[in-house]
Amino acid sequence: MTENYKIVRTLGHGSFGKVFLVKDSTGREFALKNVSLFEQTKYALNEFQVMKTLNHPQIIKLYDFYPSSTAFNFVMEYAVNGTLCDLIQKYTKNEGVYRLRTVSLLNYFCDIVHGVRYLHSKNIIHRDLKPANILIDKNWRFKLCDFGVSKIIENFPQQHTSIGTLTYMSPEVYLHRPYDKSCDIWSLGLILYEMAFFKHLFNRDEKVRIINYTISFKCPIIKWESRCYDPRFQELLEIMVQRTPNKRASADFICKHNLLYFLFHEHELEAKKFIEENAANRRKSKIF
Ligand SMILES: Nc1ncnc2c1ncn2[C@@H]1O[C@H](COP(=O)(O)OP(=O)(O)O)[C@@H](O)[C@H]1O
Numbered sequence: 001m002t003e004n005y006k007i008v009r010t011l012g013h014g015s016f017g018k019v020f021l022v023k024d025s026t027g028r029e030f031a032l033k034n035v036s037l038f039e040q041t042k043y044a045l046n047e048f049q050v051m052k053t054l055n056h057p058q059i060i061k062l063y064d065f066y067p068s069s070t071a072f073n074f075v076m077e078y079a080v081n082g083t084l085c086d087l088i089q090k091y092t093k094n095e096g097v098y099r100l101r102t103v104s105l106l107n108y109f110c111d112i113v114h115g116v117r118y119l120h121s122k123n124i125i126h127r128d129l130k131p132a133n134i135l136i137d138k139n140w141r142f143k144l145c146d147f148g149v150s151k152i153i154e155n156f157p158q159q160h161t162s163i164g165t166l167t168y169m170s171p172e173v174y175l176h177r178p179y180d181k182s183c184d185i186w187s188l189g190l191i192l193y194e195m196a197f198f199k200h201l202f203n204r205d206e207k208v209r210i211i212n213y214t215i216s217f218k219c220p221i222i223k224w225e226s227r228c229y230d231p232r233f234q235e236l237l238e239i240m241v242q243r244t245p246n247k248r249a250s251a252d253f254i255c256k257h258n259l260l261y262f263l264f265h266e267h268e269l270e271a272k273k274f275i276e277e278n279a280a281n282r283r284k285s286k287i288f
């Protein structure tokens with residue numbers, strides 16, 4: 001790989017890359033994502049183009065990027081607590097016994113929406129939001145990763161390319177209809193439900209019905225109280241899980257929902273401080 005980093009173990013792999021836990025010569029740990037130069041160049045370069053513009057505590061930090069003879073390498077901050085997908089899987093095994101406390105669910109979800117709000121403010125659509133692309137750091141703060149299929153929308157806010165992961169894909173993306181940032185909001189709704197109930201909001205048959213526009217669709221009514229959650233979660237879910245894209249709330253609006261508002265302000269202050277501090281380090285780095 002490279003003489004600068006020593007591989008400790010594999011952390012995970014997705015459709016584009018393999019990710020290793022590595023150590024530098026001082027023993028500092030990083031996550032190193034290795035994307036094949038031969039098969040995935042387009043996605044790797046796209047990911048780098050997107051990541052180098054990002055500076056936010058809810059986005060995984062990129063420290064270095066370099067090509068080797070066979071791959072592109074991303075040296076990133078290491079999220080020691082794995083992914084939201086790992087967390088959900090752990091809880092699924094004990095379904096009915098454990099649940100996330102309301103305060104944890106709100107804090108985690110607030111982090112995720114905050115990351116999406118930041119991306120959208122920079123005119124970037126993530127396009128593959130799902131639990132496997134949400135990382136958890138040592139302080140249990142949630143961060144978005146995997147920008148391989150993200151899109152910087154410049155002059156044309158409406159996109160057509162059908163890309164992402166089927167389970168979390170919005171109906172319009174699935175049907176190759178024009179779409180915009182609001183496709184990420186659909187995925188956010190599905191993620192919120194999954195964090196509360198450890199299962200998918202829609203099964204296969206329901207997905208087939210959702211993409212059939214001749215059948216009416218309404219966001220399902222969930223018994224939030226059955227898991228001891230505030231009934232206002234229903235309202236939060238409904239502003240995201242709308243089949244008509246322009247009926248979905250923006251990430252900014254979701255942050256200001258009365259369940260998240262107070263947390264959001266706290267997170268926003270932290271983010272401002274983080275961005276300022278990090279900007280100075282970025283100026284010294286050759287990759288930005
Ligand atoms: N910074 C990181 N810290 C810890 N684990 C990570 C990190 N980045 C990625 N991973 C792990 O590797 C997996 C694949 O990484 P990802 O960037 O999503 O690649 P792909 O584009 O192939 O899906 C993630 O789902 C996660 O399990």
Ligand SMILES: [Mg+2]
Pocket residue numbers: 014015132133146
């Ligand atoms: Mg991934």
